[in-house]
Amino acid sequence: MAASAQNFMAALFISFTFVSTSFSQSILGISPQLLDLFAINRVFGHRKILKDNAFYCESWRFTVETNDAGFWNLTPKRCTSFVKDYMTGHHYSSDSAAVADQSLAFASTVKVSKDRMDAWIFDVDETLLSNLPYYVTHGFGSETFDEIAFDKWVIEADAPAIPASLKLYKELQQRGFKIFLLTGRSEYQRNDTEKNLVHAGYSNWERLILRGPTDNGKPATQYKSEKRKELEDEGYRIRGSSGDQWSDLMGFAVAQRSFKLPNPMYYVA
Numbered sequence: 001m002a003a004s005a006q007n008f009m010a011a012l013f014i015s016f017t018f019v020s021t022s023f024s025q026s027i028l029g030i031s032p033q034l035l036d037l038f039a040i041n042r043v044f045g046h047r048k049i050l051k052d053n054a055f056y057c058e059s060w061r062f063t064v065e066t067n068d069a070g071f072w073n074l075t076p077k078r079c080t081s082f083v084k085d086y087m088t089g090h091h092y093s094s095d096s097a098a099v100a101d102q103s104l105a106f107a108s109t110v111k112v113s114k115d116r117m118d119a120w121i122f123d124v125d126e127t128l129l130s131n132l133p134y135y136v137t138h139g140f141g142s143e144t145f146d147e148i149a150f151d152k153w154v155i156e157a158d159a160p161a162i163p164a165s166l167k168l169y170k171e172l173q174q175r176g177f178k179i180f181l182l183t184g185r186s187e188y189q190r191n192d193t194e195k196n197l198v199h200a201g202y203s204n205w206e207r208l209i210l211r212g213p214t215d216n217g218k219p220a221t222q223y224k225s226e227k228r229k230e231l232e233d234e235g236y237r238i239r240g241s242s243g244d245q246w247s248d249l250m251g252f253a254v255a256q257r258s259f260k261l262p263n264p265m266y267y268v269a
Helices: 003-021 032-037 053-065 077-088 090-107 132-136 147-156 163-174 187-200 220-233
Strands: 042-044 047-049 118-122 178-186 207-211 237-243 257-260
Touching: 053 077, 077 090, 077 132, 090 163, 090 237, 090 257, 118 163, 118 220, 132 147, 147 187, 163 178, 163 237, 178 187, 178 220, 187 207, 220 237
Parallel strands: 118 178, 118 237, 178 207, 237 257
Antiparallel strands: 042 047
16 A cells, blocks of 8 residues: 555544544544645545545535525635526526426425415515625625615615526416515615515515514514414415525424525525
């Protein structure tokens, strides 16, 4: 065995021994030798181990979508270009379409009752409407959220529909689902939100639910859970729920099936 390979195996043994004896700790140490072996462009055998932004950012996005990242504030600066390429290229639209396809596949298994009480809940931002034109000029999530600037964008009522979501929305209506829109936007934004939704192609929803005065300050999970519970108390069966945030979908009074759309630009707790 070559000397470099022997050193590599020794470093691995030391590291794994440490892990096996210290697995109760939340952060595991890695030996300096192993870190050195994984440095940028380090060559081992016939393989070059790269520690580049593309791999890092793809893995970071994976943890965001699986909710393993937990609470996070900003897109990492080193991933701004990655997120830009993801959101403006084919990857985002393909992922969104895949989620819509799975949503419709589930909806096809639901026997919609004649009582018209089978409901599907949609979030609005980054679920039905895309705020990408806003984030193009605001760092794709790498800048601190500017509520005033975003409110001005909402007033413009010019956010386009997410094509896959618009198609799903119309398909669900045709199948007899009652559509509810449950958004974190505030009541004072109702007119602008309705105008934008109609302009983007959405229509005939059963109810648009926005934050009222008593909802201010509530975490999104609590607020949306409470609103879902109110619908259940009215007799609605929440068959499906679509949102770009885990806080759109989790909590109590959850849907029979929930579907998470991709969003690496921001996190809402």
